Amino acid sequence: MSVFRNRRFTWMTALAMLAVLPLPGRADAADLLSVVSDALDHDPALAASRDASRAAAQAIPKARAALLPHASGGWGRAYNGIVTEDFPTQHYWQSGWTVGLTQPVFNWSSWTAYRQADYIVARARLQTASAIQAAILSVSQAYFDTLAADDEVARATDYLRAVDVHLALIRRAKAAGEATLVDIQDGEASHAQAQLQLLDAQSQVRLARAALERLAGKTGDALAPLPPGTVPTLQPADGDAWVTQAQTRGYPVQIGEVELQVAKFDTEKARAARYPNVDLQVTHTPAGAGGGYARPTTTTTGMLSVTIPILSGGEISAKVDEARAMEDKARDELDAAVRDAGAGARDAWLRVTAGQRRVAALEQVAQRTQAALDATRIGFGAGSRTSLDVLRATDSLYASRRDLIRARYDSVLALLKLLSQTAMLDVDEVARINAQLFVSGTAQPASAVTRSDSTRQDVPDLNMPAVAQTGPIREKAVVPDIPRTIPTRALNAMDMAPAVSTSTSNYVPIVR
Template identity: 35%
Template sequence: MPVKLGPGRFSLLLAGLFSAIPAFATDLLQVYRDALTYDAQYTAARASAVAGREKQPQALAGLLPTIAATGNSYWNDTRYKVNVDTLSSSYSNKYNNHSYGVNLTQPLFRWQNFVQYDQSKLLVMQTEANFAQAGQDLILRVAQAYFDELFAIENLRAVQANKTAIAQQLAQAKKNFEVGTATVTDTYESQSRFDLATAQEIAAESELEVKRYALRVLIGKNPGELNRLKPKAVMTPPQPASMEPWVEAAERDSFVVQAQQAATEAAAKAIEISRAGHYPTLDAVANYNQNNGPGQFGVGSIDNTTRQVGLQLNIPLFQGGSVNSKTREAIAKRDVEAASLDNAKRSAALGARQSYLGVVNGLAGVRALEAALVSSLSSLESNRLGYEVGVRINIDVLNAENQVYVTRRDLAKARFDTLLAQLRLKAAVGSLAEGDLEQINTLFEAP
């Protein structure tokens, strides 16, 4: 016999069924992989890397032979007129003239071409380092946008929870005033706090929309629900647990430093290229030419075939001082790149120090805020109890509730800032990769 369920039981059954379905949300790793294919900055960096890699084949072409084929065909209308004393004669001839040839040139000694080939390798190294840095920047931008949206959600939740608590206190204050157990001051104070919380809620909602759109710009779609940081997520301190090894690694291995190092060495090669303008060049040349045309005065035809193989030497003597000027220019540009390299190393060292302190101090701050949250919750309970028995006033409860709200918000911010500092520390030494996102992704769970 079928069992009939009432409306209430049927609703409970549906709720149970839907609660058994696992919740799906977008995780940090999925957002990153979406950004790999959509983000405009990374797409531009990828195209720039493809273009930069062509420097080496272009420079190699300067060491390889060049072959050129030429050909022409002319229609000729020739008229001759000879005058000797009182006698004159004329002659006209119309004919086609054809010629074609093949020229080969093989550079044997062109010092600037050899140096340009070496320089091209450095330029490709610079391109690869810049592209690797763009990949790290993408990871940081994705993490920043992901954490910003999660923090905006936590901030809105805290604001709404604070508003709800204040609304309850406002209702209680109004009730107590009506029965004469409280003054109107409590009502005014609660109303003021409620209006302020309403304004904070509007601002928090607006901030969440902005952060949500910022993440959408990176991946080109609405990510939907995001995985949330686990309440008991454990963040590990940096290894090695000393700042100096990180600083030394940043000065040596940072992709920004590597790119600038390659740029500096390439600028030094440019000085050699400029100076090579004074050097002679030697090429091996080979020519083959075929000419077809009529004979003298249109009689018969002439086929002329020329084959040449030899060496061609070019010795520059004076070029108006342009070589010396370009050399001085190249030296100045080398000095610019060298100074930029010093700045890149110092900036990398500073970034490593800041990120290392961000992780260490962030972990300490998280532990302190976790303890502060426990204390704030205990204080709130004590104030509520004191208010019920008459030893605390309404403003004491409101202050305690607000402290809980502020502590929760600060704790969420500290956690996200610490995670981001961990990623930035890895980026400072050029080791940030997708695997680091995978590791952080394990600290999150579906909401």
């Protein structure tokens, strides 16, 4: 256990050191981890989800209270006037107090509600964890959109400068009688196109930064640029492993599993309305509070009451049918969540793998179009190429650079979406990706990170027995603290213990 603790300490120390390391290019630039942390602190929707989770946590003490004794007491003062034929009229005041105790002995509906309360709390925790993950994904999208917009502005500026240089050259050639008016018009058309691209890029960067500022709650911070050549890869590369992970541990699937259990308990509570209820009632009224007695009288009453439902006019049957229908609805929604999770994970996996190949291909295209432009310029100087050939080669080069910019960021975002599909996207994972993309620059496959739930944010304390991991992907999904067997797909397969692991990590975002 001491080894585990030391490893956890090493990881926490490493994260703290990474947070203060200077980033390449901008010493004071905000990286992905800092922006995500600011957004999680700033997001009001996430704060509302946390508040809802705290409110849902009261379901357990509320349900437990229905099984515990209930005591009540009271005090009163009453005036009595007793008129009896042939007897003197009596007038007197009476005061005192009374105390009563009720202990439920058998109430199946209350007992079922108590068993259901664990799942209600688990559902709220899962919803909060899902909201955290959604917030991380949203701010990451805005962060990389802003970086892409900044890169697009730089690209459009370079494109306009290149066209300006060539247009100036053509104008000098026209003045010397070596170029035609058509060459000038072609150059001016390309110049107008380059200006339009720059205007669009400047507008897009303002929109992207406004979206990021809305999520992170800060304005004017410089962002750490994504170093060239950083393309994340997946381990394992098999898409079926990621699909299986998403179908068993994705937050929509987990929430659907818990929703189904809640619906089953609702059906059981509806049936419990047909069962008898047994209560033990004790009432004690000390001397001076005996109602209806002229003299102070102490009364103590103990009673075991049994209430048996006989006729409800069909209400109980209607409620049972309604609960069964809602249970079927929850089951169908769970099936839909499993299908959607598998499809979403497959789509994200395909985008990640295709993104790697696309980035590599676009890098080759950019290099070759640069070489083609250089050759065309030499040919233009030698008279074997026209001005239009140079403009076309310039446009081809900067178009390939534009595609490469978008492909690099799309590849990283596809990775984050895949992690969110498998319930693995949390602050720790963002720290790992942040370190590998922005700090190391040439990261190699890393070993597993030894962690406990104390290193995670907004994750409930879990105490269920651990289940051996059978899948090829490191599992990180949030699971409820439920001390009873859950006869459903995903929750039966969950690793519900907060214990650390010494196995090697099967997912590592490698930076090429």
